[in-house]
Amino acid sequence: MNTQRILAHFQESADLKMKSAPALAQPISQAIELMFGALSNGNKILACGNGGSAADCQHFAAELVGRFERERFPLPAIALTTDTSILTAVGNDYSFKEIFSKQVQAFGQAGDILLAISTSGNSGNVLAAVEAALEREMRIVAFTGKDGGALGKLLTDADVHINVQHARTARIQEVHLCAIHAICDGIDVALFGGEEE
Ligand SMILES: O=C(CO)[C@@H](O)[C@H](O)[C@H](O)[C@H](O)COP(=O)(O)O
Numbered sequence: 591m592n593t594q595r596i597l598a599h600f601q602e603s604a605d606l607k608m609k610s611a612p613a614l615a616q617p618i619s620q621a622i623e624l625m626f627g628a629l630s631n632g633n634k635i636l637a638c639g640n641g642g643s644a645a646d647c648q649h650f651a652a653e654l655v656g657r658f659e660r661e662r663f664p665l666p667a668i669a670l671t672t673d674t675s676i677l678t679a680v681g682n683d684y685s686f687k688e689i690f691s692k693q694v695q696a697f698g699q700a701g702d703i704l705l706a707i708s709t710s711g712n713s714g715n716v717l718a719a720v721e722a723a724l725e726r727e728m729r730i731v732a733f734t735g736k737d738g739g740a741l742g743k744l745l746t747d748a749d750v751h752i753n754v755q756h757a758r759t760a761r762i763q764e765v766h767l768c769a770i771h772a773i774c775d776g777i778d779v780a781l782f783g784g785e786e787e
């Protein structure tokens with residue numbers, strides 16, 4: 591295969607990251623403050639998304655429960671994408687739309703955070719989870735792409751919206767992962783202090 595096509599993936603990904611950074615720095619900083627505040631109060635973070643975004647939820651939870659770059663105590667974050675018995679039972683007995691919202695109703699408490707990831711902003715199960723979380727007085731950190739979709743419109747001023755304005759799902763996800771790592775780093779800096787860069 592012509593390597594030009596492969597090089598173009600790297601170029602587009604790098605370009606979008608650089609183009610997105612100025613607009614995303616502020617909401618990422620707000621997400622760090624919101625999450626650090628919740629964790630400091632004894633609250634937890636739940637995370638939901640589909641496909642590659644489900645993997646991002648698990649990636650994020652692993653870095654909070656395990657560690658990111660610094661040795662520290664475990665922080666409470668749960669990916670709602672992993673328990674196949676819950677996912678299949680709720681999907682089978684109720685609907686696929688409810689696979690995350692039922693878990694938010696089961697585990698979510700006021701003051702907890704829902705990390706909701708959808709590149710289209712239109713996945714029904716993520717929207718239902720956000721609605722359930724808002725009903726429980728949780729706050730939302732939403733990662734979206736494109737125009738933010740219906741998810742962007744559900745958010746309140748108390749929530750955080752990290753929107754990557756691009757049409758291509760893969761590219762949006764690559765920026766989401768960079769933002770997730772920036773949040774993990776920011777939480778560690780909030781806990782332990784760090785070099786201001
Ligand atoms: O990873 C990818 C594409 O890169 C896919 O698995 C993708 O995540 C799936 O098509 C998702 O169902 C898309 O959902 P969403 O991001 O629009 O909420």
Ligand SMILES: [Zn+2]
Binds near residue numbers: 760
């Ligand atoms: Zn993918």
